[in-house]
Amino acid sequence: MGETERTAPAPGRGWSRLGRPRGGRAAAVLAPVAVMLALGLWGLDRGTVWRDEGATLQVARRSVPEIWHLLGNVDAVHGLYYLLMHPLMALRADETTLRLPSVLAAAATAGLTAAVGVRLARPRVGLWAGLLYAVTPFVSHYAQEGRSYALVAAGAALATWLLLRAVEHPSYGWWAGYGAAVAVTALLHEFAVLLLAAHGVTLLASRVPWRVWRGWGCAAVAACAVLAPLAVVSRGQSEQVSWLRTPGYEQARALLYAFAGPGDAVLAGTLVLTAVALLVPLPRTGPLQLNAVALPLALIPPLLLYVAAQRQPLFLDRYLLFSLMGVPLLAAAGAERLLGLLPWRRVAITAGVVAVAVAFMAQLPAQERERLPASRGDQPALVASAAGKLVRPGDAVLFLPHYERRISLFYPDRFTGLSDLTLRRSAAASGTLFGEEVTAARLRERLSRLAPRRRVWVVWDTSTVGTRWFRAQRAEFAKTQVLDALYREESTVYVHGGAVSLYVRR
Structure with a gap:
């Protein structure tokens, strides 16, 4: 028999000696x-x-x-x-x-x-x-x-x-x-x-x-x-993997x-x-x-x-x-x-x-x-970096879809001092990953009460916003309708997988 052939030891103590790390x-x-x-x-x-x-x-x-x-x-x-x-x-x-x-x-x-x-x-x-x-x-x-x-x-x-x-x-x-x-x-x-x-x-x-x-x-x-x-x-909680x-x-x-x-x-x-x-x-x-x-x-x-x-x-x-x-x-x-x-x-x-x-x-x-x-795939740090260079304390922010709020949760220092227009309860307080949001009617009230010169920034996912899937999400689509009725897009910065847009009062 070759070098690889070895006789198996009898059951019992013989096995205990195999594989000792020496x-x-x-x-x-x-x-x-x-x-x-x-x-x-x-x-x-x-x-x-x-x-x-x-x-x-x-x-x-x-x-x-x-x-x-x-x-x-x-x-x-x-x-x-x-x-x-x-x-x-x-x-x-x-x-x-x-x-x-x-x-x-x-x-x-x-x-x-x-x-x-x-x-x-x-x-x-x-x-x-x-x-x-x-x-x-x-x-x-x-x-x-x-x-x-x-x-x-x-x-x-x-x-x-x-x-x-x-x-x-x-x-x-x-x-x-x-x-x-x-x-x-x-x-x-x-x-x-x-x-x-x-x-x-x-x-x-x-x-x-x-x-x-x-x-x-x-x-x-x-x-x-x-x-x-x-x-x-x-x-x-199987709905989480419903996309499979x-x-x-x-x-x-x-x-x-x-x-x-x-x-x-x-x-x-x-x-x-x-x-x-x-x-x-x-x-x-x-x-x-x-x-x-x-x-x-x-x-x-x-x-x-x-x-x-x-x-x-x-x-x-x-x-x-x-x-x-x-x-x-x-x-x-x-x-x-x-x-x-x-x-x-x-x-x-x-x-x-x-x-x-x-x-x-x-x-x-x-x-x-x-x-x-x-x-x-996605690079939320790029979106957060773009937002950090554009926004300033006192501005307002809106996330589309709602799960894009994750970027502010991953990199909170980039969003310090901003007012989240759609947030009703924070992610931690609500026991959710992205927080609970207000209704479209409540969003309209918040936008209407903003000072005319106050800037609104929209952080959005370029792979989903505007698609058939997004339009089928009633709450998400309603947010865009309210926003477009009161504000207009002035400029947009695109990065890999996302964008940051400035909206001003009409």
């Missing part, structure tokens, strides 16, 4: 962590937050009672994340602080991916898997975003690693840790509960003994019980490229290595085999969410980031089968690292695009 094992885990940290910190401050990040920024700056009030109305699925971010935003509310937890979480996931590979195969398999995870552009995207998805991926990776330990040592402590990890991960985003289905398939394929099923079942039930209240509340559509071929293809690409050459290489891993699996070195862990992790949650979304559209690639670690594990296993034929261990390790470096260079343009200010 020597090469420690280096195999720490190297992906360092690479992911470097990639995560590269270009972290893009000069603007985007819509979803801005929600984190403005909600996390509220008091805990105000956050709790919001969660009863909207965004309950992100509640734990907002509460975790609250003390950080109290220390320093800027882009770097906002995104740093995601960078650290992505680095932890890269290290845990490597640790799982080390435990299930050997150090170089873990090293390659962790590095492949770190250089994936889809990972970099969410490693540099102030949302919960990178933390969810880290929680899923930790739960997977704890599953391995619990199967090796079926004790109350390990199963309690596993159940806690799954519960917290699912509270960060409830679709992460699909991780339990992947782990269940892993145990089924591995034919584990009854005592393992008993421990896993208790942990799974406990995690689901913790998640149940959030599931009930978030179901009542039933997934089809394009969504499935996009997820495949996100997980294993995005370039065609890298995708082809990943699929070839995965096929090798599945056709010629690595020998089992413990209670679980690598394919039995990695394949369900990469396949089961996306498949279940895709099928469920045919009835209620909820399929989005970022909801499944926690499944991605299964792909580099499979690719690394395939690489082990091919590079393991080389006669010298160090040559094989170096060849694998070089292959990862080549994949990174092939995807460098995609990595660079992730660091551009426009990589997420």
Whole structure:
């Protein structure tokens, strides 16, 4: 047998010795962590937050009672994340602080991916898997975003690693840790509960003994019980994702490229290595085999969410980031089968690292695009900057549509001293993301009472105002009718995704 062939130890104490982080094992885990940290910190401050990040920024700056009030109305699925971010935003509310937890979480996931590979195969398999995870552009995207998805991926990776330990040592402590990890991960985003289905398939394929099923079942039930209240509340807030559509071929293809690409050459290489891993699996070195862990992790949650979304559209690639670690594990296993034929261990390790470096260079343009200010679509900082240069204290402002008030919530210093013409109750006081607005009749009264020389600024979204969708929004369209009846547009400054217009009395 070749160097990659090893005899599985007998059940019991033999398994406990596998994967201890000493020597090469420690280096195999720490190297992906360092690479992911470097990639995560590269270009972290893009000069603007985007819509979803801005929600984190403005909600996390509220008091805990105000956050709790919001969660009863909207965004309950992100509640734990907002509460975790609250003390950080109290220390320093800027882009770097906002995104740093995601960078650290992505680095932890890269290290845990490597640790799982080390435990299930050997150090170089873990090293390659962790590095492949770190250089994936889809990972970099969410490693540099102030949302919960990178933390969810880290929680899923930790739960997977704890599953391995619990199967090796079926004790109350390990199963309690596993159940806690799954519960917290699912509270960060409830679709992460699909991780339990992947782990269940892993145990089924591995034919584990009854005592393992008993421990896993208790942990799974406990995690689901913790998640149940959030599931009930978030179901009542499903209108938030009403914009999602039933997934089809394009969504499935996009997820495949996100997980294993995005370039065609890298995708082809990943699929070839995965096929090798599945056709010629690595020998089992413990209670679980690598394919039995990695394949369900990469396949089961996306498949279940895709099928469920045919009835209620909820399929989005970022909801499944926690499944991605299964792909580099499979690719690394395939690489082990091919590079393991080389006669010298160090040559094989170096060849694998070089292959990862080549994949990174092939995807460098995609990595660079992730660091551009426009990589997420909208750039509210540009609109806020334009407004800050034009307005002066005592002016009045109107937002079209109402959610454009988010810009003043993201960058409040740009709107200091302005009178918000349509605001009835602030976002924090009303327990909403953008505040409650007055009626069109009340807006007419406020405009009529303004001094003739008082300036009115309209901050508006160029992608929606004037469209069929906007005209169908009665409250929004009514605001424009009232404004046009009393005021006329004098000048407009356009920026990417938005505009600031000056209106004067007719």
